Amino acid sequence: MLGNAILTPTMEECGKIKKFFYHRSDKTIGELEKELGDIFTIEAASFRKDRGDCGEICCKGINKSYGMEKYLEYVGLTRKDAIAFGDGPNDLDMLSFAETGVAMGNGLEEVKKLADFVTKDIDENGIAYALKELGLIKLIFL
Numbered sequence: 001m002l003g004n005a006i007l008t009p010t011m012e013e014c015g016k017i018k019k020f021f022y023h024r025s026d027k028t029i030g031e032l033e034k035e036l037g038d039i040f041t042i043e044a045a046s047f048r049k050d051r052g053d054c055g056e057i058c059c060k061g062i063n064k065s066y067g068m069e070k071y072l073e074y075v076g077l078t079r080k081d082a083i084a085f086g087d088g089p090n091d092l093d094m095l096s097f098a099e100t101g102v103a104m105g106n107g108l109e110e111v112k113k114l115a116d117f118v119t120k121d122i123d124e125n126g127i128a129y130a131l132k133e134l135g136l137i138k139l140i141f142l
Helices: 029-036 064-075 089-097 110-112 128-134
Strands: 019-022 040-044 055-058 083-086 100-103
Touching: 029 040, 029 055, 040 089, 055 128, 064 089, 083 089, 089 110, 100 110
Parallel strands: 083 100
Antiparallel strands: 019 055, 040 055
16 A cells, blocks of 8 residues: 555645545555554545455544534534534544434444434435435425
């Protein structure tokens, strides 16, 4: 995975990269955390739940909840105005941050336990179903 990487002594030299996705790594998340955990956060990918060989590497402090917070500040809203949808470990911080966390029906059990509401699977129009159940839209076809 690091074969083509250019390592630098400081993050400032890395440019504007905020997130790196890896796929089919020979290293486990634990091994990557040992090597890179002082600077980066390592998260398992929300897909391919059967294998631990893919995920996300992000700068410490840069995650989905950080992005939500910055966007909400920009538009003049607060976390009480936020709803987050997720299915995997990379969504846990976002679901905790939002006023309402919605787990997809096909999501991991740890995501469902954290969520305020569990909706249908993504393939069963789970987002539309949740929005209807939360009173945010009216649909007659669900």
